[in-house]
Amino acid sequence: MTFPDPTSEWRKSSASGPENCVEVSLGRPVLVRDSKVSEGPCFSVGSTAWASFLDSLSRYAAS
Numbered sequence: 001m002t003f004p005d006p007t008s009e010w011r012k013s014s015a016s017g018p019e020n021c022v023e024v025s026l027g028r029p030v031l032v033r034d035s036k037v038s039e040g041p042c043f044s045v046g047s048t049a050w051a052s053f054l055d056s057l058s059r060y061a062a063s
Contacts, residue, residue, distance in 0.1 A: 010038075 008025040012035055016022055021035035025042075030050040033042035045053070 010035075 008027065008031060010023040010025050010033070013022045013024070016035065023033050023035040023038070025031040025033075029044040029046055031042045031044055033040065
């Protein structure tokens with residue numbers, strides 16, 4: 001886990017609801033955090049792993 005740079009730009013997932021809120025910062029590395037704890041820790045994911053994750057989600061949604 002890491003603490004993000006306060007200048008990072010965050011995007012909220014379109015699938016987030018009132019209780020399940022996830023945000024990402026699409027830098028290098030990609031950062032992921034709980035939007036309800038925006039000042040708290042986040043985890044980082046390499047850009048290749050993030051692209052693979054998104055690809056698997058799109059294939060799952062298409063089936």
